[in-house]
Amino acid sequence: MSESKSLSLDDVKHVAKLARLWLDDAHLRRLGGQLELILKYVDQMEKVDVTGVEPMAHALPLHNVFREDVVEPSLTTEQVLANAPDRDGPFFKVPKILGADEDSAG
Amino acid sequence: MLAFDTLIAARDAIRAKDISSTELTRQALIRIDQIDKGIFAFNSTWHTRALERARDVDNGRVTGPLAGVPIAIKDNLCTSTGTTTCSSRILRDFKAPYDATIVLKLEAAGAIIVGKTNLDEFAMGSSTENSAFHTTKNPWDPTRVPGGSSGGSAAALAAGMCCASIGSDTGGSIRQPASLCGVVGLKPTYGLVSRYGLIAFASSLDQIGPFGWKVADVAQQLQVIAGHDPKDSTSLTNDVPDYLAMLEQPIKGLRIGIAREYSLPSGIDPQVQSAVDQAVAKYRDMGATIVDVSLPHTEYGIAAYYVIAPCEASSNLARYDGIHYGHRTSEPVKDIIELVSRSRGEGFGEEVKRRIMIGAYALSSGYYDAYYLRALKMRTLIKRDFDDAFRKCDVILSPTAPTPAFKAGEKTGDPLQMYLCDVFTVTCNIAGIAGISLPCGFTSGPQPLPIGMQLLGPTFSEAMLFRVARMYEASTNWHLRRPVIAGAAA
Numbered sequence: 001m002s003e004s005k006s007l008s009l010d011d012v013k014h015v016a017k018l019a020r021l022w023l024d025d026a027h028l029r030r031l032g033g034q035l036e037l038i039l040k041y042v043d044q045m046e047k048v049d050v051t052g053v054e055p056m057a058h059a060l061p062l063h064n065v066f067r068e069d070v071v072e073p074s075l076t077t078e079q080v081l082a083n084a085p086d087r088d089g090p091f092f093k094v095p096k097i098l099g100a101d102e103d104s105a106g
Numbered sequence: 107m108l109a110f111d112t113l114i115a116a117r118d119a120i121r122a123k124d125i126s127s128t129e130l131t132r133q134a135l136i137r138i139d140q141i142d143k144g145i146f147a148f149n150s151t152w153h154t155r156a157l158e159r160a161r162d163v164d165n166g167r168v169t170g171p172l173a174g175v176p177i178a179i180k181d182n183l184c185t186s187t188g189t190t191t192c193s194s195r196i197l198r199d200f201k202a203p204y205d206a207t208i209v210l211k212l213e214a215a216g217a218i219i220v221g222k223t224n225l226d227e228f229a230m231g232s233s234t235e236n237s238a239f240h241t242t243k244n245p246w247d248p249t250r251v252p253g254g255s256s257g258g259s260a261a262a263l264a265a266g267m268c269c270a271s272i273g274s275d276t277g278g279s280i281r282q283p284a285s286l287c288g289v290v291g292l293k294p295t296y297g298l299v300s301r302y303g304l305i306a307f308a309s310s311l312d313q314i315g316p317f318g319w320k321v322a323d324v325a326q327q328l329q330v331i332a333g334h335d336p337k338d339s340t341s342l343t344n345d346v347p348d349y350l351a352m353l354e355q356p357i358k359g360l361r362i363g364i365a366r367e368y369s370l371p372s373g374i375d376p377q378v379q380s381a382v383d384q385a386v387a388k389y390r391d392m393g394a395t396i397v398d399v400s401l402p403h404t405e406y407g408i409a410a411y412y413v414i415a416p417c418e419a420s421s422n423l424a425r426y427d428g429i430h431y432g433h434r435t436s437e438p439v440k441d442i443i444e445l446v447s448r449s450r451g452e453g454f455g456e457e458v459k460r461r462i463m464i465g466a467y468a469l470s471s472g473y474y475d476a477y478y479l480r481a482l483k484m485r486t487l488i489k490r491d492f493d494d495a496f497r498k499c500d501v502i503l504s505p506t507a508p509t510p511a512f513k514a515g516e517k518t519g520d521p522l523q524m525y526l527c528d529v530f531t532v533t534c535n536i537a538g539i540a541g542i543s544l545p546c547g548f549t550s551g552p553q554p555l556p557i558g559m560q561l562l563g564p565t566f567s568e569a570m571l572f573r574v575a576r577m578y579e580a581s582t583n584w585h586l587r588r589p590v591i592a593g594a595a596a
Binding site for chain 2: 012014015016018019020021022023031034035037038039041042043044045046048050053054055056057058059060062065067075079080082083084085086092094095096097099100101102
């Protein structure tokens with residue numbers, strides 16, 4: 001990855017699909033241009049020699065923070081559904097899932 | 107102005123019954139009604155609840171170290187009262203089913219929450235101009251921004267609408283608005299304050315922290331909100347020290363580190379540089395040793411941040427899908443994927459979309475190693491820089507922001523320009539260390555603007571940071587100045 005990435009409209013559409021963001025072509029082009037500039041800026045990290053450097057996902061020396069597998073009080077069904085845009089009894093109502101088309105991501 | 111506008115003074119006056127909590131809370135609510143239509147610090151106010159709780163304090167039913175004091179909370183903290191919007195259309199009407207741990211702690215300590223403050227949408231920004239609702243105005247000059255993303259909390263305090271406020275800081279979002287609004291703001295060590303109920307932006311960088319007019323006010327709030335929370339698996343189990351006990355004691359043999367890389371960014375306003383230089387001279391007069399240190403990877407801090415934060419954000423914001431809560435599109439859709447995509451396309455603002463896209467790109471197959479993994483390696487190097495520097499000094503001093511408050515609209519044309527505001531603040535979040543901003547001067551001219559300096563300390567150094575900050579504050583008067591607000595009853 002030694003030269004700055006140039007993003008085609010298809011590249012940007014692909015990312016928008018991954019991110020589940022519905023955007024029209026004009027918007028995609030505008031965002032694509034801005035993304036290119038930002039990616040060009042962050043590319044300067046390539047100048048640094050990172051041989052032998054471990055990645056650090058997290059600043060703390062914490063690992064595997066677990067609790068006992070015991071049922072504790074939680075939200076009620078009503079609380080969980082209280083903000084639902086569309087519900088049917090104890091269910092969130094949504095359009096069809098099976099047969100959903102990847103291209104519907106926009 | 108409020109009869110008592112700083113946290114500890116207000117708390118003490120209420121304890122001594124010089125004023126009732128009801129009276130002080132009423133004053134705060136009246137002031138909000140009077141002036142917030144010109145400042146837009148608040149997304150929502152809690153008139154009824156605030157007065158009920160103030161009565162509880164006055165009746166002795168509620169006590170604690172913050173009892174009776176009006177406080178404002180950033181609107182990305184879940185509260186079971188009112189709405190929690192993150193200043194986004196996608197959560198415009200969201201009513202959280204639970205309270206954030208720090209909200210419970212503040213209320214258990216007797217604080218009176220007067221309302222939820224404006225922010226850049228989902229905490230992404232440095233000016234509140236990314237709020238879907240309004241841009242908050244800087245109380246010192248309403249043509250200028252208060253900073254961000256916690257601009258509402260900083261402005262609410264600076265304009266005297268509360269005695270203290272709470273924000274969150276992912277890349278500088280408490281410290282930079284504190285600097286631009288002339289107040290003190292702290293980003294605690296990562297893990298010190300529970301994030302349970304903080305709506306996540308970047309989980310490895312986010313921290314909740316307090317604003318106050320005085321260092322002691324910030325220390326008192328931290329005393330209340332710090333500590334292990336089993337509901338936050340990134341919460342540390344270390345004992346919380348007493349932040350106030352030694353606050354007035356100067357540090358003998360203090361070593362202040364000045365990073366040579368911090369004088370390189372060319373966009374530093376000369377008045378900011380001058381004010382900070384004078385602060386360094388003051389510390390020298392107080393007996394501190396000034397040490398030259400190096401943070402060699404400073405110049406890559408913003409690059410690393412603007413990969414790590416968007417990557418984590420793209421994951422954290424995946425939950426906003428129009429299904430369980432939040433905005434759902436009313437356009438006809440053929441299946442669930444279209445429902446989700448349209449809802450998100452309609453509900454998210456530009457900056458949020460930009461960051462989600464960067465994150466999705468940088469995490470996608472073929473690019474993960476070059477971007478995300480590389481940024482995580484930069485993180486290790488940045489942490490190492492600080493570890494090395496802190497062997498030679500106790501704190502690192504720098505400007506908080508390269509400029510004082512800028513004009514609304516000045517930096518919105520170019521996202522990168524806005525990102526560069528964070529040059530002094532982002533590495534603190536990347537390394538997980540503690541940072542505080544405090545006022546160190548004002549610009550000259552007809553409408554003076556606050557200038558802030560930042561002190562960085564190692565993890566868990568808050569008690570020491572407060573003392574170092576207090577040493578400077580005790581010999582200066584910046585914290586006594588107040589903006590003149592048009593339309594306010596003085």
